[in-house]
Amino acid sequence: METFFIFLLVGVLAQAVDGALGMAYGVIANTVLLAFGVPPATASASVHVAKIFTGAASGGSHLYHRNVQWSLFWPLTAGGVVGGIVGAYVLTGVDGDIIKPFILSYLLLIGVWVLYRAFGARRPKGFNERYSSPLGVVGGFLDAIGGGGWGPVVTSTLVGAGAEPRRAIGTVNTAELFVTTAISVAFLAALLTGRWAGGALQDHAWAVGGLVVGGLMAAPFAGWITKIVPARTLTFLVGGLIIALALYQGLQLAGIAP
Numbered sequence: 001m002e003t004f005f006i007f008l009l010v011g012v013l014a015q016a017v018d019g020a021l022g023m024a025y026g027v028i029a030n031t032v033l034l035a036f037g038v039p040p041a042t043a044s045a046s047v048h049v050a051k052i053f054t055g056a057a058s059g060g061s062h063l064y065h066r067n068v069q070w071s072l073f074w075p076l077t078a079g080g081v082v083g084g085i086v087g088a089y090v091l092t093g094v095d096g097d098i099i100k101p102f103i104l105s106y107l108l109l110i111g112v113w114v115l116y117r118a119f120g121a122r123r124p125k126g127f128n129e130r131y132s133s134p135l136g137v138v139g140g141f142l143d144a145i146g147g148g149g150w151g152p153v154v155t156s157t158l159v160g161a162g163a164e165p166r167r168a169i170g171t172v173n174t175a176e177l178f179v180t181t182a183i184s185v186a187f188l189a190a191l192l193t194g195r196w197a198g199g200a201l202q203d204h205a206w207a208v209g210g211l212v213v214g215g216l217m218a219a220p221f222a223g224w225i226t227k228i229v230p231a232r233t234l235t236f237l238v239g240g241l242i243i244a245l246a247l248y249q250g251l252q253l254a255g256i257a258p
Contacts (some may be wrong), residue, residue: 003206004213007032011214015054017238019061019221023114023151024238026051026143029211031107031245035252036207040103041091044144045187048180052216055177061220067093067170072132072163076171079136080143080150080179087144088186101144101253102247110152111242118155118235122170138177144183148175 010032018025033043057107062068062104093098104169151172158168 007210008214008217009210010052011054011211011216012218013214014056014211015215015218016221018054018151019058020216023155023172024242025054025151025215027107027110027146027149027152027242028238028245030142030146031242031249033207034100034103035245035249038207040099040220041094042093042186044088044146045184048144048184048187048213050208050211051176051180052184052217053212055221056181057216059174059177061185061224062170065170065224067166068174069164069167069171071129072167072171073175074159075129076136076139076154077175077178079152079193080134080140080175081136081182083137083140083142084144084179084183085140085186087141088183088190089216091143091145092187094191100227101250104250104253106142106146106149108250110146110149111246113156113239114152114235114242115239117159118232118239122162122185136179140179140183142165143179144186207229 007029010029014025014028017023017028029047029050030043033046034040038046109210135154139154139157140151155168155172158172159165
């Protein structure tokens with residue numbers, strides 16, 4: 001039961017940040033799960049199951065506040081679904097001990113990228129929407145591989161390329177529901193076909209339940225948070241948190257930290 005409340009708090013924090021920035025729910029939740037010793041594929045699957053529920057609530061909030069740009073939504077979603085399915089297929093066919101160092105490296109790079117965006121690098125004047133589908137493929141693939149990354153990769157790229165931050169965040173958050181669902185179905189298919197042993201998902205039911213409940217508590221406020229919270233402040237906090245957790249896990253992997 002203690003695990004449930006720990007991950008409930010993680011879910012609230014991650015979803016509150018995700019609602020404001022269009023990123024970080026999956027990265028934060030997956031990083032904490034890995035820190036608890038959950039295998040990479042199981043951690044990613046657990047996070048994506050939780051994100052189906054929180055994504056629906058968050059997307060609904062952004063729809064209500066009219067934060068979605070439909071010309072970006074459809075190609076991003078299509079690309080994200082394809083990339084996510086491929087990423088899940090790759091992840092479930094690789095031994096967790098082999099891929100974990102690469103996952104930690106990826107999370108560390110994401111943290112650095114988020115901090116880089118927080119320093120306010122000069123943005124170009126506009127985003128060319130023809131690149132939205134390829135961007136969705138990359139974001140979906142990395143999201144499945146790392147248990148999170150759709151928001152950090154896609155939202156940061158869109159905003160950095162000149163898209164309106166409010167529309168970028170709302171569009172990416174809403175598209176994430178479909179990408180997450182596709183990735184979860186891919187994990188289920190891998191489990192049913194015997195490609196993936198599943199990593200005893202039921203052993204982490206309290207953690208997943210806490211992520212779902214905590215995320216659902218914060219998700220309805222996503223669209224509202226986007227309008228009122230200083231995004232730069234939260235960006236610094238997110239980037240610092242991701243880097244700190246990834247470095248700690250790296251020290252654990254090296255046998256230096258307990």
